[in-house]
Amino acid sequence: MKNVITGVKEKLEADQYKLTVRREQILRVLLENKDKHLSAEEVYYLAKRKAPDMGLATVYRTLELFLLKNIIYSVDFGDGRRRYEFYGWGSDNYPHYHLICTQCGTVIEVNEDFPGGLENRVSKEHKFKVESRQLKIFGICEKCALKTLKSLTG
Numbered sequence: 001m002k003n004v005i006t007g008v009k010e011k012l013e014a015d016q017y018k019l020t021v022r023r024e025q026i027l028r029v030l031l032e033n034k035d036k037h038l039s040a041e042e043v044y045y046l047a048k049r050k051a052p053d054m055g056l057a058t059v060y061r062t063l064e065l066f067l068l069k070n071i072i073y074s075v076d077f078g079d080g081r082r083r084y085e086f087y088g089w090g091s092d093n094y095p096h097y098h099l100i101c102t103q104c105g106t107v108i109e110v111n112e113d114f115p116g117g118l119e120n121r122v123s124k125e126h127k128f129k130v131e132s133r134q135l136k137i138f139g140i141c142e143k144c145a146l147k148t149l150k151s152l153t154g
Contacts (some may be wrong), residue, residue, distance in 0.1 A: 001028070001031055004027075004031060004086075005019070005024060005028075011069060011071065012065075015069065017065065017069070021051075022054065022062065023062050023065070025047050025050060026043060026047050026058075026062045026066075027071075029046045029047045030043065030085075030086045032046075033046065034085070034086050037075065037083035037084070037107055038084055039082065039083055040060055040063055040082065040084070043059050043063065047059060063084055066084075067084075075098065075136070077105070078102075078136070097110040097135045097137060098110075098135070098136050098137070099137050099141075100136055100138050101139065101140055101141035101143075102138050102139065103141070103144040104143070104144050106141045106143070108141070
């Protein structure tokens with residue numbers, strides 16, 4: 001985690017920003033919960049546990065700065081709330097899909113590259129520089145499918 005924090009600090013400083021104590025606390029929350037898809041409010045509540053004087057406005061401003069500097073990205077899973085994920089560096093920097101259950105809202109990450117070199121093909125064919133990507137697949141998770149099946153069979 002220390003290497004990531006150092007990397008973020010260097011990235012911010014290269015653009016004349018500082019990794020303040022509050023920003024580092026927010027970054028730590030994102031890193032400690034990198035397997036989750038946290039909303040700004042969830043980041044705020046988790047950060048506030050360690051820093052009771054943390055303000056919600058500070059969280060929003062920091063998340064916007066981290067988005068601007070490509071430290072994190074946001075995704076909407078169809079519920080109207082932005083969720084935030086750390087981009088990751090090194091082995092954690094992988095493309096992945098999100099499978100979203102339309103019944104219970106469960107989000108499953110699938111850690112695979114886009115199929116068949118889709119990104120490279122699209123980039124070349126359309127002379128388009130891809131800066132970020134998201135793939136959300138909506139459907140019904142196994143647990144909800146089993147519930148539905150059980151309710152149908154009685």
